[in-house]
Amino acid sequence: PIVYWLLISAVLHIVSQRTAFGRHVVAIGSNERAAKLSGIPVNRIKRRVYALMGMLVALSAVLQVSRIGSMDYANAGSGYEMDAIAAAIVGGTNMAGGRGSILGTVLGMLIIAVMNNLLNLMGVPPFLREAFKGVIVIGAVLLQKKESTS
Known part of the structure; x- marks a missing residue:
């Protein structure tokens, strides 16, 4: 794969x-x-x-x-949508549109995958891993918002 x-x-x-x-x-x-x-x-x-x-x-x-x-088929890919959104945002895709790249998203996905693996190895429960990704997404969106206003 x-x-x-x-x-x-x-x-x-x-x-x-x-x-x-x-x-x-x-x-x-x-x-x-x-x-x-x-x-x-x-x-x-x-x-x-x-x-x-x-x-x-x-x-x-x-x-x-x-x-x-x-x-x-009922649960296939469940939870991957948050990974995809987080990867795109961490990779530099602007939520308002107009900026982003495939390579940035690939790098974002690698970062998210490493973070998932580290949190899994540390024994962090799955719901806290999702919360952590949510915090990363919110932080990235806030940084984009700050960047666009300056």
Whole structure:
């Protein structure tokens, strides 16, 4: 799974930095109305992004099943949403839009994974680990807020 993760991250980084599609996605994420007024086919790009995310979710499900051997669809991926949000924010993605990168999110995910592992090795209960991630997210958002006002 790590090899797939690194490969997909590298491809998405290249797509986001070097293609018109990547620039259009960033423009739509920054200001959808301005992107539409600039002549970007917003609905078509959004459909492509949703299709890409669907393919990536399917690949993730296949990798998860191959690791575990089965899939409890009711609880599959439960708790990962907080990791994803925390990784994006720690990686420098602005919550208001307009700034962020694939590489930053990858580094953020590595930081969150190391933090999860350390807290697990220290015997911290799962609910406190989630609370700790929440504090990190709140702190990062407050730092972004302070940075944008100065």
